[in-house]
Amino acid sequence: MxxxxxxxxxxxxxxxxxxxxxxxxxxxxxxxxxxxxxxxxxxxxxxxxxxxxxxxxxxxxxxxxxxxxxxxxxxxxxxxxxxxxxxxxxxxxxxxxxxxxxxxxxxxxxxxxxxxxxxxxxxxxxxxxxxxxxxxxxxxxxxxxxxxxxxxxxxxxxxxxxxxxxxxxxxxxxxxxxxxxxxxxxxxxxxxxxxxxxxxxxxxxxxxxxxxxxxxxxxxxxxxNSIGGDTLTLRTDEPEALAQAVRERLQREVSVIDRLVRLESDNAAADAAQLLAAFPDRISELTIGRPSLEDVFFSRTGKLFHD
Missing domain, CATH: 3.40.50.300 (P-loop containing nucleotide triphosphate hydrolases)
Incomplete structure (x- = not known):
């Protein structure tokens, strides 16, 4: 170019x-x-x-x-x-x-x-x-x-x-x-x-x-790519409580966005298996995805894009 x-x-x-x-x-x-x-x-x-x-x-x-x-x-x-x-x-x-x-x-x-x-x-x-x-x-x-x-x-x-x-x-x-x-x-x-x-x-x-x-x-x-790794998204009835429990277990930064618990992971499959084993009754859905531009916006501003 x-x-x-x-x-x-x-x-x-x-x-x-x-x-x-x-x-x-x-x-x-x-x-x-x-x-x-x-x-x-x-x-x-x-x-x-x-x-x-x-x-x-x-x-x-x-x-x-x-x-x-x-x-x-x-x-x-x-x-x-x-x-x-x-x-x-x-x-x-x-x-x-x-x-x-x-x-x-x-x-x-x-x-x-x-x-x-x-x-x-x-x-x-x-x-x-x-x-x-x-x-x-x-x-x-x-x-x-x-x-x-x-x-x-x-x-x-x-x-x-x-x-x-x-x-x-x-x-x-x-x-x-x-x-x-x-x-x-x-x-x-x-x-x-x-x-x-x-x-x-x-x-x-x-x-x-x-x-x-x-x-x-x-x-x-x-x-x-600046986000690094994959993104884990957890759906739960008590997002704030689950986010705190995940922080304590993984010793990692965890966010609550739109009542969903989200965190970045360099080994998403292993982290997913550990979280499902640790909180089987508190996680209703878990998804793994590549970082998106919305993740970039959140990482740079601390806000959701549609806000």
Whole structure:
């Protein structure tokens, strides 16, 4: 992968009144990678998206896209960005092609150049055969594809998307990510905000946000491997009491999450056998699993992801 930075985010801070939304976020996004901004609601990822998209002024810190500074050269930054919002941005009463034509003109495209770009992007995202359809007659997945085609008309360097799979069914969500991966393979840099753990696994790299700060930044596999071993999950009617008993027996850190007792293990089979033998009447169910991104979030924040 290219190690050249397409975007540099340095010590970004943002407040809404007295509330801190971002508390010193620093990230570099490499050219030709998909970076996922993962976090629960209120973590700061949408605020960061808006700052990246030059939709809000930067209060403190800096963002550069290529060589352009977002605070001093917002127009130069916008010229390098394709933006897809969480809420649909297409005019639903117009045809797909009409939406793209009007959007292209906003970027100074016209005539044969605009027609060629529309043809190319509709083909790239698999909606060329729906170009004459009224947008509101399309499924959510097809509307998202049309929005991607629209965002790519001016040949952006970076594609920035805010919760792009919101409202899509699983099949449409998978299709969306396949198309993002294909665009990335052609050299496009992609930044996606999401609160879906399964979706975040598809990114090349994840920056996990909580409380306006980056609490983890690495590939999904590396983040999961940082937990170490397997995860044992015990279901019981008395989670706090069982957790304390397991701590005393194994001399290991044990957590209670959603009334489930959880612990990490380097030898899950042996620990499972020991616990079932020691507490046969107190454990109603025991499962062994590989560490997940939710485990990563909990290990870094001490909180459940959906909180």
């Amino acid at each position: 290219n190690t050249t930075a397409a975007i540099r985010i340095n010590e970004i801070r943002h407040h809404y009144g007295q509330r801190e939304a971002l508390g010193g976020v620093s990230l570099e996004v490499r050219e030709g990678e998909i970076l996922g901004l993962l976090g629960p609601n209120g973590s700061g990822k949408t605020t960061l998206f808006k700052l990246l998209a030059t939709l809000m002024p930067i209060q403190a810190g800096s963002i550069t896209v290529g060589e352009a500074d977002a605070a001093r050269q917002p127009a130069a930054v916008r010229a390098q960005l394709g933006v897809v919002f969480q809420s649909p941005s297409l005019d639903k009463k117009l045809r797909v092609e009409e939406n793209l034509r009007h959007h292209g003109r906003l970027y100074g495209l016209s005539g044969g150049t605009l027609r060629t770009r529309i043809d190319q992007e509709l083909e790239r995202f698999g909606v060329a055969d729906r170009r004459r359809d009224i947008v509101e007659t399309l499924s959510g997945g097809l509307q998202r594809r049309a929005e991607l085609a629209q965002a790519m008309l001016h040949r952006p360097r970076v594609l920035v998307l805010d919760e792009p799979s919101a409202g899509l069914d699983p099949a449409a969500r998978s299709d969306l990510w396949r198309r993002l991966a294909a665009a990335r393979a052609e050299g496009l840099t992609v930044i996606v905000t999401t609160h879906l753990l399964e979706e975040a696994e598809r990114a090349d790299r994840l920056a996990i946000l909580d409380g306006g700060r980056v609490v983890a930044d690495d590939t999904p596999a590396a983040l999961r």
